[in-house]
Amino acid sequence: MGKDGTTEWSTVVPTKNKRTRSCNIIRTHLPCVRRESKNYKTPIDCFQLFVTDDMLEIVVENANKYIDIVSVNYSDRDKYKVERTTLSEIIACIGLLYMAGVFKSNRQMICGPMMRLAWRFLDLQ
Secondary structure, three states: OOOOOOOOOOOOOOOOOOOOOHHOOOOOOOOOOHHHHHHOHHHHHHHHHHHHHHHHHHHHHHHHHHHHHHHOOHHHHHHHOOOOOHHHHOOOOOHHHHHHOOOOOOOOOOOHHHHHHHHHHHHOO
């Protein structure tokens, strides 16, 4: 008898000739690539499955709008600090952030001024 007064313990092993419930069966399917993603071989191709060039163009457009707003606060001597960005720069910055996540370097300064600009832009939204 158990401590609760209702549970009964047995020293006899239960018989195994019972059928296992379907909810207790763990189905192990091997992971595989499906449909259109089978043709993609490089990490960049796989990234483009989730983030399209149109999405990145929207990011570039809005980042440049923010840069235009902020650039009026800089003197002619410091204008080089706030240049407009391009699609390739945004992709490179996302790649650096991805690699920082892979290597778990969350407290390091990755993209410098570009990242500070990105965080300020996100704060406006």
